[in-house]
Structure formats: structure tokens, C-alpha cells
Amino acid sequence: MAKKAKAKPSFKTTTGNGGEPHQIATDGDRLTTNQGVVVADDQNTLTVGARGPQLLEDHILREKITHFDHERIPERVVHARGYGAHGYFQCYKSAAKICKAGFLQDPSVKTPVFCRISTVAGSAGSRDTARDVRGFAVKFYTEEGNYDLVGNNIPVFFIQDAIKFPDLIHSVKPAPDRDFPQAQSAHDTFWDFVSLNSESMHMLMWVMSDRAIPRSLRMIEGFGVHTFRMIDKKGDSRFVKFHWRPKYGAFSQIWDEAVMVAGADPDFHRRDMWNAINAGDFPEWELSVQVFTQEEADQFDFDHLDPTKLIPEEIVPLTPIGKMVLDRNVDNFFAETEQVAFCPSHLVPGIDFSNDPLLQGRLFSYLDTQLSRLGSPNFHQIPINKPKCPFANFQRDGHMQMDVPAGRVANQPNSLDNGGPREDPKSGFHSFPAEESGAKVRLRPESFADHYTQARLFWKSMTEPEKRHIVGGFSFELGKCQETHVRTRMLGHLNNIDRELGTQVADCLGMQGMADDITPVVPVGDPEPSKPLSQYAVAPKSIAGKKVGLLTTNGVDAKLLDAIRKAVESEGAMMEVIAPKIGPMKSSDGQSLTPDHFLAGAPSPLFDAVIIAPAKSEVETLLSQAAAIDWIRTAFAHLKVIGFNEAAAPLFEKAAVKTDADDGMVDVSDGSLKAFVQQAKQHRVWDREPTVRSC
Numbered sequence: 001m002a003k004k005a006k007a008k009p010s011f012k013t014t015t016g017n018g019g020e021p022h023q024i025a026t027d028g029d030r031l032t033t034n035q036g037v038v039v040a041d042d043q044n045t046l047t048v049g050a051r052g053p054q055l056l057e058d059h060i061l062r063e064k065i066t067h068f069d070h071e072r073i074p075e076r077v078v079h080a081r082g083y084g085a086h087g088y089f090q091c092y093k094s095a096a097k098i099c100k101a102g103f104l105q106d107p108s109v110k111t112p113v114f115c116r117i118s119t120v121a122g123s124a125g126s127r128d129t130a131r132d133v134r135g136f137a138v139k140f141y142t143e144e145g146n147y148d149l150v151g152n153n154i155p156v157f158f159i160q161d162a163i164k165f166p167d168l169i170h171s172v173k174p175a176p177d178r179d180f181p182q183a184q185s186a187h188d189t190f191w192d193f194v195s196l197n198s199e200s201m202h203m204l205m206w207v208m209s210d211r212a213i214p215r216s217l218r219m220i221e222g223f224g225v226h227t228f229r230m231i232d233k234k235g236d237s238r239f240v241k242f243h244w245r246p247k248y249g250a251f252s253q254i255w256d257e258a259v260m261v262a263g264a265d266p267d268f269h270r271r272d273m274w275n276a277i278n279a280g281d282f283p284e285w286e287l288s289v290q291v292f293t294q295e296e297a298d299q300f301d302f303d304h305l306d307p308t309k310l311i312p313e314e315i316v317p318l319t320p321i322g323k324m325v326l327d328r329n330v331d332n333f334f335a336e337t338e339q340v341a342f343c344p345s346h347l348v349p350g351i352d353f354s355n356d357p358l359l360q361g362r363l364f365s366y367l368d369t370q371l372s373r374l375g376s377p378n379f380h381q382i383p384i385n386k387p388k389c390p391f392a393n394f395q396r397d398g399h400m401q402m403d404v405p406a407g408r409v410a411n412q413p414n415s416l417d418n419g420g421p422r423e424d425p426k427s428g429f430h431s432f433p434a435e436e437s438g439a440k441v442r443l444r445p446e447s448f449a450d451h452y453t454q455a456r457l458f459w460k461s462m463t464e465p466e467k468r469h470i471v472g473g474f475s476f477e478l479g480k481c482q483e484t485h486v487r488t489r490m491l492g493h494l495n496n497i498d499r500e501l502g503t504q505v506a507d508c509l510g511m512q513g514m515a516d517d518i519t520p521v522v523p524v525g526d527p528e529p530s531k532p533l534s535q536y537a538v539a540p541k542s543i544a545g546k547k548v549g550l551l552t553t554n555g556v557d558a559k560l561l562d563a564i565r566k567a568v569e570s571e572g573a574m575m576e577v578i579a580p581k582i583g584p585m586k587s588s589d590g591q592s593l594t595p596d597h598f599l600a601g602a603p604s605p606l607f608d609a610v611i612i613a614p615a616k617s618e619v620e621t622l623l624s625q626a627a628a629i630d631w632i633r634t635a636f637a638h639l640k641v642i643g644f645n646e647a648a649a650p651l652f653e654k655a656a657v658k659t660d661a662d663d664g665m666v667d668v669s670d671g672s673l674k675a676f677v678q679q680a681k682q683h684r685v686w687d688r689e690p691t692v693r694s695c
């Protein structure tokens with residue numbers, strides 16, 4: 001009996017929803033052209049005689065070179081340099097009380113995510129440790145469609161209205177005539193622009209703080225920045241702000257250290273992230289929301305729609321709702337991290353926008369930029385962008401259509417071809433029916449007029465070291481401005497934020513009494529400090545996820561080496577050995593040991609805490625190396641905890657660093673690492689700072 005033919009599905013895509021990515025290696029181990037023809041010789045071009053001219057007919061050469069010529073796509077106009085990884089999100093319990101989104105209902109469900117963390121101003125080839133905001137973008141592949149939470153590591157922004165964004169970005173990018181400076185805001189066009197926009201003051205405080213020079217991408221916070229809405233099953237809406245908190249706490253570099261790391265390892269952050277994930281030390285963040293109603297928002301002394309304002313946790317506390325774990329590096333940087341397309345307008349039912357004018361502008365920009373960056377309206381078919389749930393519609397054709405939609409009908413409604421996919425009012429996305437009215441105007445709300453109070457709130461909430469670094473940040477950046485009038489205008493704003501801040505920066509610049517007089521539009525408030533705004537007031541006392549560097553030599557004390565490794569690893573940190581040469585050496589017990597780094601390639605700024613413990617007989621080899629002496633000097637200047645053995649004494653003498661300078665100098669000669677680890681858990685020896693730098 002003939003088999004009954006299977007009914008043709010009314011709607012079909014061959015590689016769309018859930019389809020396997022295209023397999024490139026289709027011919028086992030044999031190298032082929034893109035047409036699948038096996039290549040016989042990939043080393044030599046087709047020529048007339050061995051030394052003669054090349055032939056145009058060499059289709060293998062032309063295909064290979066042509067593909068190469070087109071390998072680059074335009075880099076992102078902002079956030080060009082980024083690093084991504086796969087992972088999952090899991091809610092702690094059902095969030096049904098506030099939000100009906102499916103991925104927030106069942107704690108047993110792991111929703112796949114892709115997270116990309118980026119700098120903003122630098123080009124794709126710039127350095128990781130630039131002073132900059134970090135983008136923090138997460139794509140949740142939920143069963144109800146892709147949801148993108150496209151945030152930053154700073155909870156506020158420079159401007160209140162999207163129409164100013166091109167100007168802001170033009171001002172921070174390299175000047176159009178000379179194409180420098182790259183990946184930095186320390187130049188006139190940026191400070192000219194922001195000093196003409198007092199709404200930038202709050203954000204500037206964050207960007208000049210340690211937040212903008214993170215120790216690791218695994219140690220930054222993330223924020224949704226804007227106010228969003230969450231909607232429950234009944235259709236009731238509440239406002240929310242999103243917060244990501246890193247498992248390891250938020251830690252930063254010292255500015256001078258970040259500058260050195262930029263030279264020693266421009267890929268410092270991406271290397272750190274890649275290595276941690278490969279080692280099974282998975283970066284993790286907790287997602288929390290601040291939930292508030294319109295009535296509560298009406299009581300705030302700022303506007304919750306103003307993206308230059310945050311909501312202090314003392315007013316609306318954080319409610320943790322789940323965690324994100326990044327547990328898999330990409331297989332291909334370009335295919336995944338470069339081609340991923342985030343878009344704040346990718347929403348799922350249960351989450352919606354607010355009227356924040358910056359957010360509203362972003363809703364247009366991202367889809368638009370993907371069209372020019374990825375070159376086609378079919379960018380959602382690229383594996384990294386493709387929803388993992390079913391998707392079906394009658395959008396058709398366009399550059400690089402990867403699917404093969406079957407059937408003669410490409411419209412709905414239709415009564416042909418079984419009708420095809422139709423709307424579903426029950427499970428579909430409904431915008432929150434907020435009532436809106438008013439005249440069409442171009443007008444900034446009066447409730448957005450206070451540009452200084454929250455900048456002062458930030459300043460007042462800092463610990464002393466953090467205040468010092470903010471003063472240092474402003475002084476460095478303004479010092480790099482050539483135009484005096486830009487500096488004096490900025491000093492005027494700093495005085496409005498806080499006299500102490502303005503005076504200290506003016507002192508550092510040697511510009512006392514030169515500040516412009518700038519009158520705030522509304523009186524500046526004097527808020528109570530908010531502890532969670534400080535990184536170091538709430539930092540965990542831990543070295544988990546960090547790195548201890550041991551500078552040593554051939555003949556290293558085997559017992560000490562073992563003790564250091566055990567002590568460091570038992571705290572969840574890593575130890576790496578640095579020696580004058582990278583080749584194998586021997587420890588005191590005759591065991592062979594290959595160092596992780598050679599001295600010239602691994603200066604101390606690459607490590608969180610350091611130990612200098614050469615073999616006595618080999619100390620001379622380090623004494624003659626400037627890099628070894630610098631190792632000690634820079635570790636001391638960067639406020640690191642420094643362990644040492646007796647044999648290291650001549651090195652410290654030469655570096656003019658006293659081994660009893662403070663509690664951060666720890667003798668580990670007897671193999672006891674307790675005091676060293678205890679000190680390293682403080683992150684830095686803050687009390688040392690006034691002795692090593694004044695601005």
C-alpha cells in the first residue's frame with residue numbers, strides 16, 4: 001500500500017525558529033570553496049609558468065580574496081568595543097504579583113541569555129581600560145520572544161532628550177579634523193559640550209568616579225537607567241528600575257593603573273572574562289527591581305521620567321528577582337558578539353516603556369542602526385539574534401534572506417493556504433493603555449530642571465578615597481583641555497555641585513578663584529548621603545575572582561609557593577607566577593616549574609595583590625632589572641597589598657619602598673599567608689594613598 005503523503009504544513013520556514021545553524025564544514029576534513037568544490041592547492045595561485053603572471057580565471061584565489069575584502073562590517077557607532085558571553089537567567093520565585101512575563105514565573109526554568117559589555121567612545125580596536133561608561137546589554141531568549149535589557153553600568157545618563165545624543169557622541173569621539181583623541185573624554189570638545197549642558201553634571205560625577213575604570217567586567221553593576229513598566233495578569237502597571245549586582249561586588253582600578261594596563265594588556269577585561277569562564281569561575285549577577293506606583297512617583301522630589309536621576313534605595317528599596325550566570329564563551333567573536341543586535345524595543349508581554357524622552361528616542365535608533373550595520377532587515381535570522389521560540393509572519397525577502405518561506409500567500413488575513421499565522425489577542429503583546437493628552441510642543445518639563453542636587457547626593461555619598469579619585473578624575477580630564485574658558489566654566493558647575501569638590505579640583509589644576517559664576521535654574525538641594533551609591537562602603541571583603549601575582553626566580557621556595565597557592569585558591573582567587581624568563585625553572589625541591597609570565601610582559605598593575613619572593617641566590621638577576629624595581633614601586637603606588645620574603649629586601653631598598661611602611665606590607669617568609677590574605681581582602685591600602693599622590 002502506498003504511503004499516505006504527509007500534509008504540507010500551511011506555513012513553513014526551513015531554518016527559522018529552532019533550526020540548526022548552518023554547518024560550515026560539510027565535507028569532512030577536506031577544504032572546499034564556498035560552492036563545496038574540494039580545493040587541491042591552497043598555497044599557490046594559478047600562474048603562467050612558475051614565475052609568470054597570474055590568471056584571472058583563478059576562481060579559487062578570487063573567491064578567497066573577495067570574501068576577505070568584505071570581511072568587515074561597519075562597527076557600532078557607539079559601544080564598538082565589546083565582549084560577550086552566553087549564559088542563563090533564572091528567577092528566584094514567581095514575580096506574578098508585579099509582572100506577567102513568562103520568564104519571570106517559574107524558578108525551575110533557565111532562560112538562555114547573551115550578554116555583551118562594552119565601552120562607549122572607543123573604536124572596536126581601542127583599549128579595554130579606558131575611562132568610560134560600560135554598556136551592559138542582555139538578550140533574554142524567552143519562550144514568548146526575545147527581550148533585550150540594554151543598559152549601562154551607571155544608573156543615569158548625560159542628557160535628558162534623545163535629540164542631543166548625536167551631539168554628545170560627536171563631542172566625545174575623536175575630533176573630525178584630526179581623528180584624535182581615541183577612546184577618551186579628556187579633551188576640549190567633550191568638556192565644552194557637557195559644560196554647556198548642566199543636565200550632564202550628575203552623570204559626570206559617576207564617569208569621573210572609579211565606576212568608569214572597572215577592575216573586571218565581572219565586577220561591574222548594571223542598570224536599566226530608564227523607568228520601565230511591569231504589567232501583571234490583571235493588566236495593572238507599576239513602574240520599575242532595573243539593577244544588576246555582581247556576585248563578586250563592584251571593584252575598580254586606580255587611574256594610573258588603568259593607564260598602565262592599557263599598554264601592558266589592551267585586552268585586559270576581555271581576557272579576564274574569557275579566562276574566568278573557561279576556568280569555570282562563571283560571572284554572575286543578581287537582577288533586582290525598584291518597584292513604585294504613579295502615586296509614589298508623584299511624591300519624589302525629582303521626575304522619575306528624567307534619565308539624569310536615580311531613585312535612592314532609601315526611598316525605594318531593591319527587590320531581587322533572579323540571577324544571571326554567564327557560563328559559555330562564544331565559538332566565534334564575529335558571528336556572535338559582533339553580529340548581536342540589541343534593541344530596547346524588543347519587549348515581551350508584561351514589560352513596557354515609560355515616557356522617558358531618552359528611552360523613547362532609543363526605541364527608534366537601534367533598529368535603524370542595525371539596518372545599516374548588519375545591512376539587512378533579516379538580521380533577526382542570524383543565529384545569535386534568532387528567537388529560540390517559534391516565530392512566523394509574512395515579512396518577506398530582503399538582502400540575505402536565509403529562510404525559505406514556502407507557499408503562494410504572503411499576506412494576512414487570507415483564506416488560501418490554510419490561512420497562515422494570525423494574531424492572538426489573548427497571548428499577544430498589548431501596549432499598556434496609558435492615557436496621554438496635551439499640545440504638541442518642543443518643551444523640556446520643569447520637573448527636569450534640577451541639574452545639581454543628585455550630583456551633590458553622589459558626592460556626599462562617597463568614602464574619602466572615592467572623593468579623592470573623583471577630584472583626580474576631573475583634574476586629569478580638565479588638565480587635558482587646552483581651552484581655559486572650558487575649564488573655568490566646568491569649575492563653576494563643580495562649585496554648584498559642592499564647594500569642597502570645586503575647590504579641590506581648582507587646587508589640583510592651580511586655578512583657585514578662576515571658576516565662572518553659574519546660577520542654577522532652581523535651588524540646589526542638600527540631600528542625605530545614600531550608602532549604596534558608594535562602591536567601597538558596601539564592597540565585600542573578599543579576594544574571590546581576583547588575581548595574586550608572585551614575582552620570583554629560579555630556585556623559588558617550594559613550600560612558600562605551595563602555601564601561597566593554597567591560601568589564594570581557597571579564597572576563590574588565582575595565583576600566577578612571574579619570573580625573569582618564561583622558560584622552565586626549578587623550585588627549591590628540584591621540581592620543574594613553568595612560570596605563567598615573564599617579567600617584562602607582566603607588570604604589577606595586572607594583579608590585585610602581589611608577592612615578591614625570589615630565591616636568595618638569584619636576587620641579583622632581579623636587582624639588575626628596572627622592570628622588577630618598577631614592579632614594587634607601582635604596586636606600592638597603586639595601594640596594593642605587598643607580600644615579601646627576606647631575600648627580597650635589596651629589591652625594596654632599591655625601589656625605596658619601606659617594608660614596614662604600613663599594614664599592607666606583609667612578611668610571608670615563614671609561609672604564613674593569613675595576614676596577607678586578610679589585608680588583600682580590603683582590596684587596597686586606602687590609608688597609603690595620601691602618602692603617594694595628592695591629586
Ligand code: HDE
Pocket residue numbers: 076077078079082116117118134135136137150151152157161162163165223224225226340341342358359361362365366367369370
Ligand atoms: Fe545606546 N545605542 N543610545 N544607550 N546603547 C547603541 O545601537 C542610542 C543609551 C547602549 O552591545 C547603538 O546597536 C541613542 C543609553 C548599549 O550591541 C545605537 C541614545 C543607554 C549599547 C544607540 C542612547 C544605552 C548601545 C549603537 C540616546 C543605557 C550597545 C550600536 C537616546 C541605558 C549594545 C547599536 C551592544 C548601542 C543609540 C543612549 C545603552 C546607535 C540614540 C541611555 C549597552 O542605536
